[in-house]
Amino acid sequence: MPFRLLLVLPLLAGLFAVAAGCDTDDGEDADLPDRPGLAVAESDAGVATSFGRLTDALDAAPPVSIVARVDHAANAASAGLDLRPTRVVLFGNPALGTPLMQVNQQAGLDLPQKVLVFEDAEGQTVVGYNTTDYLAQRHGVGGAETLGRIAGALATFAGVAAGDSTVNVEVGGGPVSRDEGVVTATSANDVGATYAGLVSAIESNPNLTVMAELDHAANAASVGLELRPTRLVVFGNPALGTPLMQDEQTVGIDLPQKMLVYEDAAGRVVVAYNDPGYLAERHDLDDSDEVIDRVRGALRALAAAAVSGDTND
Template sequence: MRQVWRLMMLVATVMCAGVAARADDVQQAAVDQSFEAVKTAAAAAGLTEVIQIDHARLAAAEGVTMPPARVQLFSDPALNAVVLSDNIRAGLDLPFRVLSFDDRGTSALSYTSSAFLAQRHGLTTASALVDFDDRLNEVLSQLTVTSPRAVSTKGVEPDFAVLEIKSKYGVDVSVERLKQAVTAQSDTIWFGDIDFQAEAASQNVTLRPARLLLFGGPAPGGVAMAEFPAIGLDAFCQKLLVYEGEDGNAVLIFNDIAALARLRYGRSIEPHDLLNQRLFATFRGAVE
């Protein structure tokens, strides 16, 4: 009788695992479908693809399980130049980005609106904000698979969730030292960087030096996103903006992961604080 009971339990366990695996496959397929729909719509709108990152698959390759989540960044250099002319710090939230992710079994899309940029960075150029949403809506209005939703702006004030470090070096030297520090970490992937000053020059717009560095850690990022997949819009790919300050030395700004988790979920966990501490230590060690 015990052997029969054990056999029944084994069969039930295998069946439950099979059901869970099929559910995971369905959720991943739904996220992939919405991701591809965004990618197609962005291309149709004439936006330039910058990077795409598959959070869950990268994390899985490092042995970390998290819900399906994929982010993509696409750009309009002319619009970027106008926004950055208003406030260079807005580069932390550029270029356009959309996150496709599984939200408790439902495929979801998240994006950052001009309202978020305006409140976080004190933007005042109304025409640029209108153009920002118009260009983004060219993409989002084409989507039929999943209804996109903007990140909440409730409680977002100037410099909300922005962490800052002042460098003792100029922008170029700071970027090189930061890249060396980041790539020296065995669990981190370097995705690239965007030279906003050069991009603006191509549009006949003069900007102070400013570069956006893009990198991420699949394993620690996957742990931090396991219960909080929506934060993948702003983290892992981690964004670090390095721009020229008033004294000629670089200023570094980056996202407070714990604060962004609280914005989206009303709470944060220890891994978010630990990642903030790790980023601070890495960046300060490179530029101070």
């Protein structure tokens, strides 16, 4: 299987001045979703315009590379399902993302950065992203020196998407526990073989589509930084992901699915991924137990194939 190397990663330098608050101005503001670690703002335009502003700004910022643009609604339609306009962009800058993974490679599970844009049930357009506090708490990377610059960049891009450089950003939920919702499995093989087995298992499943692959270590080397072997694959199945977003669109920030393979400081090779049950709790999913169970089973099977090297069904 040819390996697709994407020399991109997490997140951009502080290219813009940031003017973003943490609370709305008054009681007339929109009723925005409240999710742990998710910053949200209301846009003054529709999803297509807001998303276009965002991706244009990313394209215009030289340190940043867009990894993938995902139109969740279009993917839903391809599976014969309906979903209100929902899009997410994955993007990064190795100079800023690598220091987080130097502290804890597991942070690569939530990198590259993502911004979600969707139209809610009331017709308002919402822009959302995971905060740096979320990354710091979940992966224990609060000491990474680039967190502040990442935070400023994210708030700025949210303002660009929303059409207001002084947009107020609401941050939802309470603190997140260390390693919360992260499932891991240990492989007896090296990173290369484990990752190859994982991607082979994904590609052999006709219901799954690989959307992006990242070699975080190669990305780090491209900006003169060192990182132990760390690779990420992004993949999805609209037939399973869409019902979750039909329940609560904010789960689109955690979709498509991602699985990380890395060699830790002790030389162990680890496969890490998000527990679907955690995503259900984070996004307050109500009627998705059956789908969550199916996703959990699929991810377990992929992880097992990765650590064993067995890609047979």
